[in-house]
Amino acid sequence: xxxxxxxxxxxxxxxxxxxxxxxxxxxxxxxxxxxxxxxxxxxxxxxxxxxxxxxxxxxxxxxxxxxxxxxxxxxxxxxxxxxxxxxxxxxxxxxxxxxxxxxxxxxxxxxxxxxxxxxxxxxxxxxxxxxxxxxxxxxxxxxxxxxxxxxxxxxxxxxxxxxxxxxxxxxxxxxxxxxxxxxxxxxxxxxxxxxxxxxxxxxxxxxxxxxxxxxx
Numbered sequence: 001x002x003x004x005x006x007x008x009x010x011x012x013x014x015x016x017x018x019x020x021x022x023x024x025x026x027x028x029x030x031x032x033x034x035x036x037x038x039x040x041x042x043x044x045x046x047x048x049x050x051x052x053x054x055x056x057x058x059x060x061x062x063x064x065x066x067x068x069x070x071x072x073x074x075x076x077x078x079x080x081x082x083x084x085x086x087x088x089x090x091x092x093x094x095x096x097x098x099x100x101x102x103x104x105x106x107x108x109x110x111x112x113x114x115x116x117x118x119x120x121x122x123x124x125x126x127x128x129x130x131x132x133x134x135x136x137x138x139x140x141x142x143x144x145x146x147x148x149x150x151x152x153x154x155x156x157x158x159x160x161x162x163x164x165x166x167x168x169x170x171x172x173x174x175x176x177x178x179x180x181x182x183x184x185x186x187x188x189x190x191x192x193x194x195x196x197x198x199x200x201x202x203x204x205x206x207x208x209x210x211x212x213x214x215x216x
Contacts, residue, residue, distance in 0.1 A: 008041030015054070016131050018044050048123045048184060048212070052131035058138055062102045066109060073100075073107045074118050074128070075137075077181045081127035082108055088121040089114075103141040104151075124215045126184030184212060191216050 001009050001021040010017040020042050022028045030038040044050060051059075055075075062073045076082040082099065086108055089097050095111040097118070110118045122128040129137075142151075163174040170177065180186050187209075195203070205214070 007038065008043055010044045015135070016052075018047055018050075018052075018131075020044055047128070047131065048126055048182070052134065054131045054134040054138065055129060058129070058134040061138070062107055066100050066102060066107070070112055071109050072112055072115055073102075073109050074115075074122065075105065075107050075134075076122075077127050077129055077133070079106055081125070082106055084125070085118060085121045085127070089118045092117050103137075105137065105142055120215075124184070124212050125188045126180075126182035127188070128181075130181065184210075187213055188216055 001011060002023050004023055004027075006021040006023055007027055009021045011019040011021055022031055022038075027038055031042075042050065044052065058075065059073055062075065063071070067073060074085065076085055086097050086099065089108070089110060093111065093114040095114060097111075098109040099106055100109055101107070108118065159179055160174060162179060163177045166172075166177055167174045178186075178189065180189055191203070195201075
C-alpha cells in the first residue's frame with residue numbers, strides 16, 4: 001500500500017489492525033490538520049484517537065437499548081475505570097452522567113452534546129474497551145448465570161495465569177507485575193499511585209513526554 005488510492009486502508013488488512021496508509025507527505029500533513037478528505041477515508045486508527053468500528057457497533061447497540069435520543073454510552077475496560085471516567089465527566093459537564101447495566105456489564109451514559117468530555121478521558125487514559133473485547137461482547141453477550149463475584153474471581157484467576165507466565169521472563173514475583181490495557185494506561189497507573197501517596201503535591205516532568213501524557 002503506497003498509492004494515493006490506498007489512502008486510509010488498514011495496515012495490516014485485518015479486523016483489528018490500527019495503522020492506516022498515509023501514502024504522501026501531504027496526506028500526513030492533512031491528517032494532522034484534521035482535514036475531512038483524509039480523516040473520513042481512514043478505515044481504522046490508533047485506538048485512543050479512533051473509535052474502532054466494532055466498538056462503535058457495540059456503543060450503538062447498547063445506546064439503542066438504554067439511551068434517549070439525547071444520550072449515548074461509553075464502555076470501559078473495567079468498573080473502576082468506568083467510575084473514574086464518571087468522576088472526570090461529572091466534574092466538567094453540565095449534564096450529570098448515569099451508570100446503567102446491559103447484559104450484566106456496567107456502562108456510562110452521557111449527553112450527546114458533552115460526550116467529547118468523556119472521550120477525553122478515554123483518550124488520555126487508554127482505559128476504553130478494546131476492539132477485541134467489543135467484538136466478543138457483540139458475539140457472546142455476558143449471561144446472568146454468573147454472579148458479579150464469580151465473574152471477578154474468573155478474571156483474577158486469568159490475570160494470575162498471565163502474570164505468572166510473565167514473571168518467569170522478568171524474573172519477578174507475579175504480585176509485582178500489573179496488567180493494563182495500554183501503554184498510556186501504564187503511565188496513568190503510575191501517576192495515580194504517586195499522587196495517591198503524595199496527595200496535593202505538584203508533579204514535575206523531565207524532558208518531553210508523549211503529548212497526551214502532559215494532559216494527565
